[in-house]
Amino acid sequence: DAAGLDAFDNHERVWHGRDTVRGLNAIVAIHNTALGPGLGGTRVWPHETFEAALTDVLRLSRGMTFKSAIAGMDFGGGKALIIANSKTDKTPALLEAYAEMLAALDGQYYTGEDVGFTVADADFLRARTPNVTGTTVGGSGNPxxxxxxxxxxxxxxxxxxxxxxxxxxxxxxxxxxxxxxxxxxxxxxxxxxxxxxxxxxxxxxxxxxxxxxxxxxxxxxxxxxxxxxxxxxxxxxxxxxxxxxxxxxxxxxxxxxxxxxxxxxxxxxxxxxxxxxxxxxxNAGGLLNVAAELAPGGYDRDATMEKVAKIPxxxxxxxxxxxxxxxxxxxxxxxxxxxxxxxxx
Ligand code: NAD
Missing domain, CATH: 3.40.50.720 (NAD(P)-binding Rossmann-like Domain)
Incomplete structure (x- = not known):
């Protein structure tokens, strides 16, 4: 539809992950990696159609490219969407399947929290695949x-x-x-x-x-x-x-x-x-926070908050x-x- 057209903006890669047994129906979209690997959260939302979900994740991943670039970060734009109701469908089995999907992307995409996806979910994934930020163990927690x-x-x-x-x-x-x-x-x-x-x-x-x-x-x-x-x-x-x-x-x-x-x-x-x-x-504060986890020296809260203070x-x-x-x-x-x-x- 007209509102979604500008979402289709030369995305580098879009993956569709399905596991009918474990209930996974997920899309990972990498918009642009000129500045670094794709970084952006996972949204869990029960879109009524696949097209609506695709439009949402394409627009979100595109936004992440701009967000990273304008905040001066060495990351690209990426975002994931699991088509599910976060209150009723987000089972451990579904998250297991999603962790396998992320692991298979092998460092091209790092994820974190978004609507419907919590710190507990990030921790669950992190125990299974390294490309997860916003975790409590070894991470910066809730962004x-x-x-x-x-x-x-x-x-x-x-x-x-x-x-x-x-x-x-x-x-x-x-x-x-x-x-x-x-x-x-x-x-x-x-x-x-x-x-x-x-x-x-x-x-x-x-x-x-x-x-x-x-x-x-x-x-x-x-x-x-x-x-x-x-x-x-x-x-x-x-x-x-x-x-x-x-x-x-x-x-x-x-x-x-x-x-x-x-x-x-x-x-x-x-x-x-x-x-x-x-x-x-x-709204770049959360991204600055999770990206700091991936910095060479690890997460530094003071340095992160200095960057957030530059948003105004x-x-x-x-x-x-x-x-x-x-x-x-x-x-x-x-x-x-x-x-x-x-x-x-
Ligand atoms: P959240 O899921 O915790 O909160 C969203 C809230 O909006 C919920 O309380 C929900 O009930 C309410 N809501 C949903 N539809 C509504 C509607 N039509 N009218 C009024 N309320 C409605 O999500 P969040 O983490 O607080 O994120 C909020 C927004 O900010 C999202 O768009 C997210 O992508 C964006 N964002 C979040 C972060 C972050 O660090 N969490 C970072 C950048 C951008």
């Missing part, structure tokens, strides 16, 4: 808090670009209260931000109302909330030609991958005066250049990433 920290700094950078120097009283609408969204709320609330939140899980909303004094709304009511910042922290594709006219906030800064249905949708945001923090720039500088530069050139922020971001990849080639 989500680091992602959330980077997003938090990114929200502040976007506000700063708009002349707002403090979070006190700033209204943020958060979509998705999972690993990243929840930690982001904690950080925002700690500095006095006012939160409106949603999740498909009502219990999470109730917890956020209690923990942060947040206002809870239904999932279809979050986009129009007249907040200063909209922070998408659920799944991708939330901003499209259909939904953007309803957006209440003037800043979009959140963790979700592939927030835009199409790359060109950033222009619609720009035309409406919305400042968009490109997703793969603002990169964003500020992108915002400034976008404004000067009157171009969408994601055009500037992809240009910077392309330049880094081309320079290496």
């Amino acid at each position: 989500s808090p680091v992602t959330a920290h980077g997003v938090f700094l990114g929200v502040k950078a976007a506000l700063k670009h708009r002349g707002i120097d403090r979070l006190e009283g700033v209204h943020v609408a958060v979509q998705g209260l999972g690993s990243v969204g929840w930690t982001l709320c904690e950080k925002l609330a700690a500095e006095g931000a006012r939160l409106t939140v949603t999740d498909i899980d009502d219990a999470r909303i109730r917890q956020a109302v209690e923990a942060f004094g947040a206002t809870g709304v239904a999932t279809d009511a979050i986009l129009p909330v007249p907040a200063q910042v909209f922070a998408p922290c659920a799944l991708g594709g939330v901003l499209s030609a259909e939904t953007i006219p309803a957006l209440g906030a003037k800043i979009v800064a959140g963790a979700a991958n592939n927030q835009l249905a199409r790359h060109e949708d950033a222009r619609l945001l720009m035309e409406r005066g919305v400042l968009y923090a490109p997703d793969y720039v603002i 500088d990169t964003l500020a530069d992108i915002f400034r250049r976008a404004e000067e050139q009157n171009r969408p922020t994601n055009d500037i971001a992809s240009e910077i990433a392309d330049e880094r990849i081309a320079a290496r080639r």
